[in-house]
Amino acid sequence: MYEILKKTVWSAQEPRITEFVLNAPEIARAHKAGQFVIIIPRESGERIPLTIADKDAGAGTINILFQEVGASTMLLGSFKEGDRLTHVAGPLGKPTHVEKFGTVVCVGGGVGIAPVHPIAKAMKDAGNKVISILGARTKDLLIYEDLMRKASSEVRITTDDGSYVKKGFVTDELKQMIEVEKIPVDLVVVIGPPIMMKFVCKVTEPHRIKTFASLNTIMVDGTGMCGACRVTVGGKTRFVCVDGPEFDGHEVDYDEMMARQRQYLPEEKQAADICRKKLCHSA
Amino acid sequence: MTEEKKDQGAAGQGGQGGEGGRKGQGRPKVPRQSMPEQAPLVRAKNFDEVTLGYTEEQALLEASRCLQCKKPFCTTGCPVGIDIKSFIGLIQSKDYLSALAKIKESSLLPAVCGRVCPQEMQCEKVCILSKKGDSVAIGRLERFVADFQAKHGGGRIPKAEAPTGKKIAIVGAGPSGLTAAFDLTVMGHKVTIFEALHKAGGVLVYGIPEFRLPKAIVEREVKVLEQMGVEIKLNYVIGKIKTIDQLMSEDGFDAVYICNGAGLPWFMGIPGENLNGVYSANEFLTRSNLMKAFRFPEFDTPIKRFKNVAVVGGGNVAMDAVRTALRLGADNAYIVYRRSKDELPARKEEVEHAMHEGVQFKLLTAPVKVLGNEQGWVKGLECIEMELGDPDDSGRRRPVPKPGSEFTLEVDAVVVSIGTSSNPLLFQTTPGLGQTKRGYIEVESEQTCRTTKKGVFAGGDIVTGSATVILAMGAGRSAAKGIDEYLKTGEWWSKGAL
Ligand SMILES: Cc1cc2nc3c(=O)[nH]c(=O)nc-3n(C[C@H](O)[C@H](O)[C@H](O)COP(=O)(O)OP(=O)(O)OC[C@H]3O[C@@H](n4cnc5c(N)ncnc54)[C@H](O)[C@@H]3O)c2cc1C
Ligand SMILES: Cc1cc2nc3c(=O)[nH]c(=O)nc-3n(C[C@H](O)[C@H](O)[C@H](O)COP(=O)(O)OP(=O)(O)OC[C@H]3O[C@@H](n4cnc5c(N)ncnc54)[C@H](O)[C@@H]3O)c2cc1C
Ligand code: SF4
Ligand code: SF4
Ligand code: FES
Numbered sequence: 001m002y003e004i005l006k007k008t009v010w011s012a013q014e015p016r017i018t019e020f021v022l023n024a025p026e027i028a029r030a031h032k033a034g035q036f037v038i039i040i041p042r043e044s045g046e047r048i049p050l051t052i053a054d055k056d057a058g059a060g061t062i063n064i065l066f067q068e069v070g071a072s073t074m075l076l077g078s079f080k081e082g083d084r085l086t087h088v089a090g091p092l093g094k095p096t097h098v099e100k101f102g103t104v105v106c107v108g109g110g111v112g113i114a115p116v117h118p119i120a121k122a123m124k125d126a127g128n129k130v131i132s133i134l135g136a137r138t139k140d141l142l143i144y145e146d147l148m149r150k151a152s153s154e155v156r157i158t159t160d161d162g163s164y165v166k167k168g169f170v171t172d173e174l175k176q177m178i179e180v181e182k183i184p185v186d187l188v189v190v191i192g193p194p195i196m197m198k199f200v201c202k203v204t205e206p207h208r209i210k211t212f213a214s215l216n217t218i219m220v221d222g223t224g225m226c227g228a229c230r231v232t233v234g235g236k237t238r239f240v241c242v243d244g245p246e247f248d249g250h251e252v253d254y255d256e257m258m259a260r261q262r263q264y265l266p267e268e269k270q271a272a273d274i275c276r277k278k279l280c281h282s283a
Numbered sequence: 284m285t286e287e288k289k290d291q292g293a294a295g296q297g298g299q300g301g302e303g304g305r306k307g308q309g310r311p312k313v314p315r316q317s318m319p320e321q322a323p324l325v326r327a328k329n330f331d332e333v334t335l336g337y338t339e340e341q342a343l344l345e346a347s348r349c350l351q352c353k354k355p356f357c358t359t360g361c362p363v364g365i366d367i368k369s370f371i372g373l374i375q376s377k378d379y380l381s382a383l384a385k386i387k388e389s390s391l392l393p394a395v396c397g398r399v400c401p402q403e404m405q406c407e408k409v410c411i412l413s414k415k416g417d418s419v420a421i422g423r424l425e426r427f428v429a430d431f432q433a434k435h436g437g438g439r440i441p442k443a444e445a446p447t448g449k450k451i452a453i454v455g456a457g458p459s460g461l462t463a464a465f466d467l468t469v470m471g472h473k474v475t476i477f478e479a480l481h482k483a484g485g486v487l488v489y490g491i492p493e494f495r496l497p498k499a500i501v502e503r504e505v506k507v508l509e510q511m512g513v514e515i516k517l518n519y520v521i522g523k524i525k526t527i528d529q530l531m532s533e534d535g536f537d538a539v540y541i542c543n544g545a546g547l548p549w550f551m552g553i554p555g556e557n558l559n560g561v562y563s564a565n566e567f568l569t570r571s572n573l574m575k576a577f578r579f580p581e582f583d584t585p586i587k588r589f590k591n592v593a594v595v596g597g598g599n600v601a602m603d604a605v606r607t608a609l610r611l612g613a614d615n616a617y618i619v620y621r622r623s624k625d626e627l628p629a630r631k632e633e634v635e636h637a638m639h640e641g642v643q644f645k646l647l648t649a650p651v652k653v654l655g656n657e658q659g660w661v662k663g664l665e666c667i668e669m670e671l672g673d674p675d676d677s678g679r680r681r682p683v684p685k686p687g688s689e690f691t692l693e694v695d696a697v698v699v700s701i702g703t704s705s706n707p708l709l710f711q712t713t714p715g716l717g718q719t720k721r722g723y724i725e726v727e728s729e730q731t732c733r734t735t736k737k738g739v740f741a742g743g744d745i746v747t748g749s750a751t752v753i754l755a756m757g758a759g760r761s762a763a764k765g766i767d768e769y770l771k772t773g774e775w776w777s778k779g780a781l
Contacts (some may be wrong), residue, residue, distance in 0.1 A: 047574070048584040076543045088522070089481070090520075223520055224708065226548065228566045232557055242706070264587075267587075
């Protein structure tokens, strides 16, 4: 099980973005949009959460897509087709709340475009008009454009450096849609770096547009047992792995969340350095 | 009746005679044998097992202290009723494998229980010699025979009865699930255990540290189950990948035993609790034990090595966390507990070990607020002193704050170890599964383990709330009996009939 059937390198530029198609029939069958898996790449490995970006229930496969930002994702990136991941647990987390809202804007930033994809698809299938805004630092790092076009009635793209379509941030485009074009928006779903989610929520809040943010906190077990993933939402402590990963974006304490995400920076750096030097072995 | 009197009388005499020997019967006065252990300041820096176990000689001496009472009280103190007198008798005659077999009639994991049972509150509390304060060291002897077999081999894999054709799913591979799996397999049923984590053992592998319970012991027992034909499916979070209903309707399981523990950690609800450097004991211990973060970067999961650590709570979990903090290199490791030493719920031995290793106990002290620095990291724990007032519901005197006694402990980490409750996942995904007021699974009785959903049984911490390994194992055994009976008769109880 958990064999890598297909490996695609989306962007060879560092940090590399890689996608795996994994053989995981039972997970594929149970999966709903918004859910994730926890992967342990090797026996001595750590448990890392990755969103299920796509699936083929018939073929019994799931897709995961990750950016090589640290030791574990670099290690994963060194796996080849035919290799097996030691452990994959899932699907975890609550599925996205999907119903007919009207017009749904799906905002994906960077590697966050992949997790937004199944949600866009589910929203479209539920009869919503889906407009997607995809953001990347540069053209080469833009992923899933074709899939997102299939899942949306309209796709808008921004790049930080202007190397593709429009120069700017996803927040600029969202503001333009809401404030200038006056498109009536019923729901915004946003996945990306916390700072981006924070600012997307700042755009939607004055207009009282319901906004779901999918949080990517540090996790250990992913089953509600440890509390490593806790965040403050609406003044209450919630566990992202079981109460989320999606929350009312206007209620999330992003500053606390960002501080908590930085907890292991020195250790992460140390591990990444070791990985770079020896290329951590996947045994 | 007369026999009972005789025993008590004998104990009285033993008491006067000192050292627990039976006076007037020519027995040598052998003191309770202490168990060899690593020196406190050495062990406080490593993760190897603290206690080393009896040598054969010591075990024989200790066993010789047992009076082989006609009416052995000790057994009444053991939650699973181990025939203690007989197994110690077998040690006296050096037949260690038979002693082990005798224990295994009632308990699947003697190597575990011998190490972690709160004996002083159970079997050893009622041993006749305890009147003098030095009961037979039953737990240590239990551990001795289990370790003896592990070291020297011998013993057989138990044989199962003819297959019944029935399939049973067990949710959770903790002590309760492992025990139920064993019994059900011996009865001839086909058992599959579904475990959420990537290792079987439950709290035994993620919670209790290596220095108190070596993981190799748990692995060995799990292997025996697999050799007997139990299938263990790891990384299966039931309620997510499959519901209980799907297990029965789609996968053809005839019954399900839920024993998923009480793993959801409580936090204190005081200001500053989400600062960096505040952990639940579960997170702290899981990183260290299950993920082996104490060996980072050789293992990939990181853990912080703090200089000053406060652990809030006084149970086994708190002791495990504070001693782990010491071993990770803390200069000051504190226990912050709101009652007094006598009320510490942890095993006595663990409290003593912690003290010898240099853990500092701030008793009659309660946390008020976690203080943070500008970067969002813990810099202190504000506490208040307590005094004991009138008894509360539990019969213990209620701690009340002393006004104006606030003080700050300078620490860079706080580990919260004030208890756990049930994970809501299975209630959310299993229609018809009844819940008690305290949030646990409702059962007909702890003997039958029947829930309000036909064909579904539950036991262990998810029914009782956090308890002990031996109680969870006892529940596994009761559940196995209950399931077997149900499979034979098809009978259910009135509340769950629909
Ligand atoms: C529910 C959930 C779903 C996720 N889905 C995806 C996904 O589909 N694709 C993907 O690439 N990543 C996803 N992530 C984030 C992913 O888990 C982390 O990138 C990964 O754990 C990093 O591991 P590492 O050892 O390679 O890097 P580390 O050494 O742990 O970290 C390296 C750098 O990345 C930052 N970082 C660490 N963890 C996170 C995080 N959770 N979010 C953002 N930055 C982080 C660190 O601050 C550090 O700067 C998800 C996280 C969660 C909680
Ligand atoms: C740190 C610590 C120290 C302790 N020390 C002692 C001690 O010294 N002596 C003593 O007697 N007791 C001690 N205890 C208590 C004792 O460990 C527990 O009472 C006992 O383990 C309960 O057993 P259980 O089988 O009911 O549950 P657990 O051991 O909790 O096992 C439950 C298992 O179910 C799994 N699970 C949960 N949800 C799901 C799901 N949805 N699907 C699949 N699997 C799932 C969990 O991952 C876990 O493996 C300690 C507990 C802790 C936390
Ligand atoms: S299982 Fe525990 S309570 Fe029972 S005899 Fe052994 S140590 Fe004592
Ligand atoms: S262990 Fe204690 S109570 Fe039990 S038979 Fe021996 S002396 Fe008697
Ligand atoms: S990751 Fe442990 S509780 Fe969420």
